[in-house]
Amino acid sequence: MFKINDNFLKLPGSYLFSTIARKVSEYKSANPDKEVISLGIGDVTKPLVPAVIEAMHKAVDEMGTAQGFHGYSPDLGYEFLRKAIAKHDYEKRGVKLDLDEIFISDGAKSDCGNIVDIFATDNRIAVTDPVYPVYVDSNAMAGKTGEYDKDKEAWTDVIYMPCTAENGFVPAFPEKTPDIIYICCPNNPTGTTLTKAQLQAWVDYAIEKDAVILYDAAYEAYIHEDDVPHTIYECEGAKTCAIEMRSFSKNAGFTGTRLGFTVIPKELTDPTTGAQLNSLWARRHGTKFNGAPYIIQRAGEAVYSPEGQAQTREQIESYMKNAKTIRDGLSGAGYTVYGGVNAPYIWMQTPDGMSSWDFFDKLLTEANVVGTPGSGFGPSGEGYFRLTAFGTAENTAKAVERICKL
Ligand SMILES: *Cc1c(COP(=O)(O)O)cnc(C)c1O
Numbered sequence: 001m002f003k004i005n006d007n008f009l010k011l012p013g014s015y016l017f018s019t020i021a022r023k024v025s026e027y028k029s030a031n032p033d034k035e036v037i038s039l040g041i042g043d044v045t046k047p048l049v050p051a052v053i054e055a056m057h058k059a060v061d062e063m064g065t066a067q068g069f070h071g072y073s074p075d076l077g078y079e080f081l082r083k084a085i086a087k088h089d090y091e092k093r094g095v096k097l098d099l100d101e102i103f104i105s106d107g108a109k110s111d112c113g114n115i116v117d118i119f120a121t122d123n124r125i126a127v128t129d130p131v132y133p134v135y136v137d138s139n140a141m142a143g144k145t146g147e148y149d150k151d152k153e154a155w156t157d158v159i160y161m162p163c164t165a166e167n168g169f170v171p172a173f174p175e176k177t178p179d180i181i182y183i184c185c186p187n188n189p190t191g192t193t194l195t196k197a198q199l200q201a202w203v204d205y206a207i208e209k210d211a212v213i214l215y216d217a218a219y220e221a222y223i224h225e226d227d228v229p230h231t232i233y234e235c236e237g238a239k240t241c242a243i244e245m246r247s248f249s250k251n252a253g254f255t256g257t258r259l260g261f262t263v264i265p266k267e268l269t270d271p272t273t274g275a276q277l278n279s280l281w282a283r284r285h286g287t288k289f290n291g292a293p294y295i296i297q298r299a300g301e302a303v304y305s306p307e308g309q310a311q312t313r314e315q316i317e318s319y320m321k322n323a324k325t326i327r328d329g330l331s332g333a334g335y336t337v338y339g340g341v342n343a344p345y346i347w348m349q350t351p352d353g354m355s356s357w358d359f360f361d362k363l364l365t366e367a368n369v370v371g372t373p374g375s376g377f378g379p380s381g382e383g384y385f386r387l388t389a390f391g392t393a394e395n396t397a398k399a400v401e402r403i404c405k406l
Contacts, residue, residue: 007143012150014133016376020360027364037399038370039326039387042188042345044253046318048299049311052252055302059295073291075282077104077261081297084304085261089220089246095233097263101278103285104300106292107260108218108247113138114288115214115243115262118280119180126159126178128171130189130377130384132216135182153379162380163190165349169338170198177209183232184216186223189377189386190347191323191339193228199235206241210271213242221251221316223342239265243277250344252303252312259292259300319344322396323389329400344389347374359385367402 020040028036048056062068076082082102090097105111112134121144127135136158139145146157154160159178161171169192171183183202186193194202206213215232223230232242244263248254264278292300302308323340330337336349350359356373363369363385374384389396 005141005143007141010148011137011140012148012153014137016133016372020370020372023361023364024370034368036364036368036370037391037395037402039389039391039396039399040370040372041390042388043255043390044250044319045390045392046253046315048253048257049308049315051302051305051308051311052299055305055308056295056299059298063295070294073104073294073297075286075291076100076102077292078294078297078301081301082261084301085246088304088309090231090233090263093230093234095231097233098266100282101263101265103262103264103281104292104297105260105262105285105289106258107249107254108216108245108262109134109260111245111260111262112214112216114284115245115281116142116144117284117288118277119144119212123179124157124159124176125180125182126161126174127182128163128184128187129160129379130163130374130381131182132184132188133377135214135216160378160380163187163192164380165336165338168192170194173205177211179209179211181206181211181213182216183213184218186219186228186343187339187345188219188343189345189372189374189381190384191341191343191345191386192347193223193225193342195227196229196234197227199229199232203232203235203238203241207237211241212268212277213238215242215244217244218247218250219343220246221312222320222344224320225342228342233263233265239267241268243268248300248303251316252300252308253315254296254300257296257299259296318393319389322391322393325393325396326387326389326400329397329404333404335403340389346387346389348385348387350374350383350385353383356382356385362406363403367399367406369399369402 082099086097116138125139145155159174163169169190220230232238232244247260264281266276266278268277326346327337327340338347340346356375360373372386374381
């Protein structure tokens with residue numbers, strides 16, 4: 001008789017986005033004359049830039065020729081792409097990586113979810129609260145999080161590190177010692193960042209505790225302030241304790257095109273056996289993944305060309321203009337807002353201590369604007385609300401105007 005992985009049965013339903021969709025569709029059908037603007041989605045909206053499209057067209061044509069055809073990609077991804085990454089994302093920041101420390105994938109979500117494969121079941125994970133749900137759920141599926149406590153909305157074996165206005169969205173070192181620490185910077189959902197000194201403190205802590213940091217830098221391209229690290233390897237000793245994940249989704253609009261990568265330095269070794277985590281991931285990658293498509297890897301390479309850099313930069317800046325519109329508009333109207341300076345997310349405090357969901361309802365019905373209730377990202381998100389900068393400039397300005405009039 002077969003048995004399922006019953007860890008899946010312990011997972012709480014993912015109600016957040018389905019509940020939002022249901023509420024919006026109910027409101028729209030009851031009020032067909034109202035124009036509802038969504039600043040809720042975490043997806044880009046601008047088309048792929050010309051440099052990327054050109055590279056893809058060229059690669060498509062190559063694939064139709066005997067000389068230019070490409071079958072399976074090398075296990076780690078094509079060298080042309082790994083070279084571009086090493087040069088532009090790391091060498092420029094003073095970080096030297098070997099090409100076999102970079103693993104090309106079909107995106108950061110897959111890598112965040114799959115990385116649990118190389119760790120033992122009894123590791124204790126620590127996450128910030130609120131959090132990108134993938135980190136916790138992927139560990140839960142692997143039976144690494146204990147039991148789910150519905151009342152507390154928390155897993156018994158997960159260390160939650162609250163990130164709120166009170167601590168400036170900087171997690172404090174937890175009471176219990178974690179083995180694996182997830183850090184996302186710039187952060188989704190709060191849009192806040194750590195300074196280099198704050199991240200260095202976490203690196204030092206991880207080294208002291210023999211813990212590993214899983215560092216999600218999906219929003220690196222949105223960093224505008226000087227003191228925010230672009231890669232965790234800017235911190236001293238990070239190569240011995242950190243894995244970094246990156247994505248082409250938010251910097252180049254690849255959410256539907258799919259490309260990302262993970263960096264695992266060879267200096268990162270298992271404290272018990274001395275095994276390199278790089279070798280474990282190489283083995284896992286070689287066994288369970290057959291590579292991102294050649295055409296898409298060429299598209300990724302084009303992001304690093306001078307044209308690609310200029311064109312994607314322009315897109316990011318236009319999203320950041322929206323972020324500024326939201327930040328300035330709402331704070332001008334007396335709201336307390338965070339984020340939006342180094343990230344496409346604005347994390348606002350709900351007014352008068354209103355709950356996240358009550359504010360959602362108010363915004364939907366009175367301003368016809370959709371956002372995301374902070375409590376959907378974790379208990380410490382209660383009393384907050386996320387707005388994204390991925391809308392059009394026109395809709396963003398209109399939505400802000402409506403919220404300010406409330
Ligand atoms: C969007 C996002 C990613 C990127 O995921 P992809 O699978 O590469 O599209 C990773 N981490 C966070 C926190 C994100 O918000």
